[in-house]
Amino acid sequence: MEKNTLKQIQNLANDIYKKILEEKPPELVMPLRSLSNVVYNEKDGYFELAGKYKKRTLTANTAKTFAQTLRLLDLSKELIKTNDIATKREAYYVSKNWGEARFKEQPESDAVMDDVEAMLEVNREQLGFLPEEKGGDIAGEITVIETDPETGEEIKHDCTKFVSGAYSIPSQVEDLKFETKANLVIAIETAGMFQRLVKHKFWKKHKAILISMGGVPTRATRRFIRRLSDEMKLPVYVFTDGDPYGWLNIYRTLKVGSGNAAHINKYFCVPKAKFFGITAQDIEKYSLPTHPLKDVDIKRIQDGLKNDPFVLKHTSWQKELKKLMKMKKRAEQQALAKHGLNFVISDYLPEKINDPKSWLP
Amino acid sequence: MATSKAEELAKKQREISVAEFFEKNRHLLGFDNKRKALLTTIKEAVDNSLDACEEADILPEIMVEVIDMKNDRFRIIVEDNGPGIVKKQIPNIFAKLLYGSKFHKLSQSRGQQGIGISASVLYAQLTTGKPARIISRISKNKPAHYYELYIDTKTNNPKIVKEEEVEFDKDHGTRIELDLEGSYVKGAQSIDEYLKETAIINPHATIIYTNPKAEQFIFARATDKLPKKPKSIKPHPHGIELGMLMKMIQNSYHKTIKAFLMNEFSRVGTNTANEILEKARILPNTKLNNITREEAERLMKAIKETKIQAPSTDAISPIGEELIIRGLKKEIRAEFYTAVSRPPSIYRGNPFVIEVGLAYGGEIPKDKSATILRFANRVPLLYQQGACAFTESIIKTNWKSYGLQQSNKSLPQGPIVILVHIASVWVPFTSEAKEAIAHYPEIIKEVKLALQEAGRQLGSYIRKKTRVRDELKKRSYIETYIPHISQSLIDLLELDESTKILLNEKLKKILEQKRGKVKEVGLKAEDIEEYDETLAKIGRGETVEETIEEDEI
Structure with a gap:
């Protein structure tokens, strides 16, 4: 895998080198990274590239980015060769050695990194770059097994053994192994809700694996859940706030991937995931306390209805979004506490588990 | 006890002297403070010199000198190579307020109302008690005349202190010397700046300036071409106000109102004159000295309502x-x-x-x-x-x-x-x-x-x-x-x-x-x-x- 990436980097550099010797402007070609360049592969259940590319030709205007892209490729080459890693933040600091070609702010280096990743159609971990943020937290009916690379010894993490803490998903999940007798996986938006379910050992009664996503799930979290779904054949349910952010940014990214890194969505999504709540229906059914929709919520709904290939394929989601728009309201997971702090454990989730008709695709 | 209010008031009523008028309207005339007084005086003198030279087709050469006499007193000397002033007019021009040639005609000139230089003379006399000293000569064959003048502040008439023939090193020209209270500053509103800008905008003039620090600046002329001489034109009816109209009626030698309109104004022919008079309900051959105030007012109104050809623009340079x-x-x-x-x-x-x-x-x-x-x-x-x-x-x-x-x-x-x-x-x-x-x-x-x-x-x-x-x-x-x-x-x-x-x-x-x-x-x-x-x-x-x-x- 790494050898391949190394080869790719060298081929790319070689193409540029040859062009320059021919006195022709070199080009960098990469897939366009936006929702407008993804199609929803219904059969396999994820977003994939629609085939639009952007070409960056070397000109006076692109000279700086061009130099930075090549510098970053070189850094990647060194990382792979020495079997080392750099976080996105560290890569940004390394650039401070590049004189005028250094990045001023980290968003600049992140963008060039995304470009390189898309250009080579690899995952940034393959380039030796790691995200700063860690994955989600795990608790419940699962044992995660990792191998110590120095001793070859297996280390087991029994996730039923936590009282208040949790197992953290590492940024590389490909080599992990699992042992589980669970019946289902519940991925939860907020750490607070996760804490409540862990504290009351919700997982025990329902033989569940609980995962705290902490907002939009990282690639590692998505991959981790995907492996549970594929290899352990476990159903995955997603429990978020009842608002467009929870539905479109969190749930949709987990299920079908993002528009920004469509070339790798194939591995970093959970097509079989189902949405558990909170739905617009729930807001009425449980008469939940609400907040008014913010401008950004309304924009997200309009944008989703117009541009999101996933929403466009699912009439049930369109109905939900339109309903929310009409109600002009949103509700948080914690709003269930209106009926008692543990209402979510005693009533809401059991009702959901037992009523497949209340799930959304 | 029997004196009425009116009689009481009458005791207080008297003619206001020019000096009083000046004192009360100093700011309107540009003498608000000492700094401005110095500038205004030089400005009036230089403006007059430039106007006079141009009118006589002479390339102006103007000497300006400001001497610090200490205790906030300055002597200002402005000397030009203009056409000079005939002897009998010298006292009136410098020592009688509102006397001048420019008020009664319309042509593009720097000075307009004839209030300027005599106001400076009055200011000098009020602040230092010194008379204005004037020398003027109109040609090589004529002597130069020297005058020391005050303004009689009660009657607004010149008071001649001294009058004699003197030597003057110019064939023609005028020199004025005034002592007055003032204060000399540098900067954006200084005499220096004023003379510099004057030189820039009048490239045909040479100005030699000596400031109170005895620094001399020579602004040499950049061109020998005099600006096109502006023609003087008669007033256009649309530019006139009632007071001015009545004054013109009083001063005109024309007999009838129609002749007056046609000859004293530009762009008024028989048709236009008839139209105006018809609108004003005044007969064309009404005697000019029979025109009443009411009729003048109607005339004014009629002029405003009548379309009159725009004035000629050759008067502008x-x-x-x-x-x-x-x-x-x-x-x-x-x-x-x-x-x-x-x-x-x-x-x-x-x-x-x-x-x-x-x-x-x-x-x-x-x-x-x-x-x-x-x-x-x-x-x-x-x-x-x-x-x-x-x-x-x-x-x-x-x-x-x-x-x-x-x-x-x-x-x-x-x-x-x-x-x-x-x-x-x-x-x-x-x-x-x-x-x-x-x-x-x-x-x-x-x-x-x-x-x-x-x-x-x-x-x-x-x-x-x-x-x-x-x-x-x-x-x-x-x-x-x-x-x-x-x-x-x-x-x-x-x-x-x-x-x-x-x-x-x-x-x-x-x-x-x-x-x-x-x-x-x-x-x-x-x-x-x-x-x-x-x-x-x-x-x-x-x-x-x-x-x-x-x-x-």
């Missing part, structure tokens, strides 16, 4: 775009100059011409508001900038679209000098001190049009400059990043370091293929031949805030 630019170059080292001379226009029956000039960039400070140079009939206006119609026009012009910064309701910001000149037979000032132009919509509109035309040229220059700057920036970009591209390729492909030179060369070729040569735009400051460094330093250097109104007399 503009400075011209070329001379304006040359004047600006003399004083300001900029990179771009432009000037616009508008075609003549009319306000209230008075023809006028607006001219503007712009100087941009170069050594003009970048982070300040625009500097404004205002002129009326070639006279610099140094005070009351905020109250001037020119300023209003500048503020109302959208400078942003010409590449300058401008916040709401204020002057544009940036390295720019804006010159505005009005030439007219009758310049409407906001007060007798002649410091600011009155806000006539026609004038404001004309100034705006001129500024817009000049502004468009400026805008196109600034845009061109921006393009060139961007291009140069891109080129430096290329130079900066090429080595980084080469170096990373060498690292990536593990090439020999020596490839770097080749790669750099090839990359430079690729990136500069489509880029032609860059032409420099704008003038380089050091290339302005007309620029006069000593001149530029005069006056403007140290700025005095206009709001400072200290040293009240």
Whole structure:
């Protein structure tokens, strides 16, 4: 895998080198990274590239980015060769050695990194770059097994053994192994809700694996859940706030991937995931306390209805979004506490588990 | 006890003397404070000299001297090579308020009301008690006459203290010497600045100036061509007011009202005269001295309602775009100059011409508001900038679209000098001190049009400059990043370091293929031949805030 990436980097550099010797402007070609360049592969259940590319030709205007892209490729080459890693933040600091070609702010280096990743159609971990943020937290009916690379010894993490803490998903999940007798996986938006379910050992009664996503799930979290779904054949349910952010940014990214890194969505999504709540229906059914929709919520709904290939394929989601728009309201997971702090454990989730008709695709 | 109120009041009622009038209206005449008094006096004397020379087709050579007599007293001497003044007129011209040749005719001249120089004589006499000393000679064959004059403040008549024939080293010309209280300052509203701007806008005049510090400046003439001599024209009916109409009726030697209208006004023929009189319900052959006040009022109304051909505009003598630019170059080292001379226009029956000039960039400070140079009939206006119609026009012009910064309701910001000149037979000032132009919509509109035309040229220059700057920036970009591209390729492909030179060369070729040569735009400051460094330093250097109104007399 790494050898391949190394080869790719060298081929790319070689193409540029040859062009320059021919006195022709070199080009960098990469897939366009936006929702407008993804199609929803219904059969396999994820977003994939629609085939639009952007070409960056070397000109006076692109000279700086061009130099930075090549510098970053070189850094990647060194990382792979020495079997080392750099976080996105560290890569940004390394650039401070590049004189005028250094990045001023980290968003600049992140963008060039995304470009390189898309250009080579690899995952940034393959380039030796790691995200700063860690994955989600795990608790419940699962044992995660990792191998110590120095001793070859297996280390087991029994996730039923936590009282208040949790197992953290590492940024590389490909080599992990699992042992589980669970019946289902519940991925939860907020750490607070996760804490409540862990504290009351919700997982025990329902033989569940609980995962705290902490907002939009990282690639590692998505991959981790995907492996549970594929290899352990476990159903995955997603429990978020009842608002467009929870539905479109969190749930949709987990299920079908993002528009920004469509070339790798194939591995970093959970097509079989189902949405558990909170739905617009729930807001009425449980008469939940609400907040008014913010401008950004309304924009997200309009944008989703117009541009999101996933929403466009699912009439049930369109109905939900339109309903929310009409109600002009949103509700948080914690709003269930209106009926008692543990209402979510005693009533809401059991009702959901037992009523497949209340799930959304 | 029996005295009535009216009788009581009558005791207090008396004729107001000119001195009292002056004392009460000092600010209107430009004598608000000591600093301004000095400037106003010099201004009146120099204006008169220039007007007299031009009227007599003489290239002006004016000597101005200000001597510090200590204790806030100054002696001012202004001497010209003008046509001189006939002996019997000398006392009236210098020692009788409101006596002059300019009030009764309409032609473009600097002075207008004839109040100026005699007001200075009165001011001098009130502050130092010294008479005005005048020498004037009208030709080589005639003697020069010397007068010492006071103004009789009760009767507004000249009081001759001394009168004799003297030696005078000029064939013709006039010299005035006044002692007065004042205070000498440098800066934007100084005598130095006033004379400098006068020299710039009157390139046909030579001015030799000695300031109180005994520094002498010679502003040599830049051209031997006198400005086109403005014709004097009769007033246009639409420019007249009731008081003036009645005065004209009293002074006219014409017998009938119709003859009066046709002969005392421009653009009034038989038809127009008949139309006016019909509207005013006055018979054409009504005797002029039988016209009543009521009839005059009807006449006034009828004139307003009658369409009359616009006045002729040959009475106006503009400075011209070329001379304006040359004047600006003399004083300001900029990179771009432009000037616009508008075609003549009319306000209230008075023809006028607006001219503007712009100087941009170069050594003009970048982070300040625009500097404004205002002129009326070639006279610099140094005070009351905020109250001037020119300023209003500048503020109302959208400078942003010409590449300058401008916040709401204020002057544009940036390295720019804006010159505005009005030439007219009758310049409407906001007060007798002649410091600011009155806000006539026609004038404001004309100034705006001129500024817009000049502004468009400026805008196109600034845009061109921006393009060139961007291009140069891109080129430096290329130079900066090429080595980084080469170096990373060498690292990536593990090439020999020596490839770097080749790669750099090839990359430079690729990136500069489509880029032609860059032409420099704008003038380089050091290339302005007309620029006069000593001149530029005069006056403007140290700025005095206009709001400072200290040293009240």
